[in-house]
Amino acid sequence: QVQLVESGGGLVQPGGSLRLSCAASGFTFSSYAMSWYRQAPGKERELVVGITPNGRSINYVDSVKDRFTISRDNAKNAVYLQMNSLKPEDTAVYYCNAYFTPRNQYWGQGTQVTVSE
Numbered sequence: 001q002v003q004l005v006e007s008g009g010g011l012v013q014p015g016g017s018l019r020l021s022c023a024a025s026g027f028t029f030s031s032y033a034m035s036w037y038r039q040a041p042g043k044e045r046e047l048v049v050g051i052t053p054n055g056r057s058i059n060y061v062d063s064v065k066d067r068f069t070i071s072r073d074n075a076k077n078a079v080y081l082q083m084n085s086l087k088p089e090d091t092a093v094y095y096c097n098a099y100f101t102p103r104n105q106y107w108g109q110g111t112q113v114t115v116s117e
Contacts, residue, residue: 002026002106004096009111012086016115020081022096022108029077030054033099036070036081038092038113045095051079064090086115 008020020036035050049060049070058070069082079096096108 004108006111030074034079040092
């Protein structure tokens, strides 16, 4: 069955770094665009960054550009989010999303990222 499993979240101080991982199984990973979304308490879910199936096109929300880096390894069915220079406003649950069509779209369970002193 389809699974997206995020890991790597945690508590980090402002200015610190975290690397999130998303391990995928149960579908043809290399056919899917992959994205990271986040949702802070009381706020709407926000698209942070997306990457095309071949990894050659990437788009970041302006607030994380130059701080976050998405990458994917189709041989490992995995996508990553390197987060540097973290700010308190980055605090959220981060979700991995796989998208092929509107009817073929999957979500992970989320991993908590907390940026605080």
